[in-house]
Amino acid sequence: MSTMVYPREEALERLTQDEIVLNTKAVMQGLEALRGEHAQLLNSVLDCAQPPVVQEKSSLLRKSLEDIELGLGEAQVSQSLRKTDSLTQSLSHSLSHSV
Template structure:
């Protein structure tokens, strides 16, 4: 079983990978959109439109994954601060 630190490290690696993938997808999308704009409407193929739609769906999923990973990181930080507060309160109780 993975420790909390290992999960956070893996999550950070996933975030970096998703950000790189998002950049690649945006580059592909820009290239496809330039191609579509340079063609006349009669030259536009449904294949290029389909590719554009697939890349847009992929970007939405990547954004969702990034959002979820960032929520995990924020939740971990919050739980860490709660644990520190709990330890501080226990120390105060022992002193009393």
């Protein structure tokens, strides 16, 4: 039985830890900017639109904001895990040299 390897998976395997951290930070910055834009749009819709339009558009914007918040939360967890892993490796290395 053969296994297919997709190009995207190969590209991800070639990223260094530093590249992953930098990419994660860039994605977080983009999500934060998008969150701000969506919040402004939501406020604008709530202030200006007619009631039926307000309900539909505000619902979509709120769902989008929830998804953005989820993405930011996942990126923060990912960064925390990388920091914890890095500290664990550093401590293990220090302990092995002190013995």
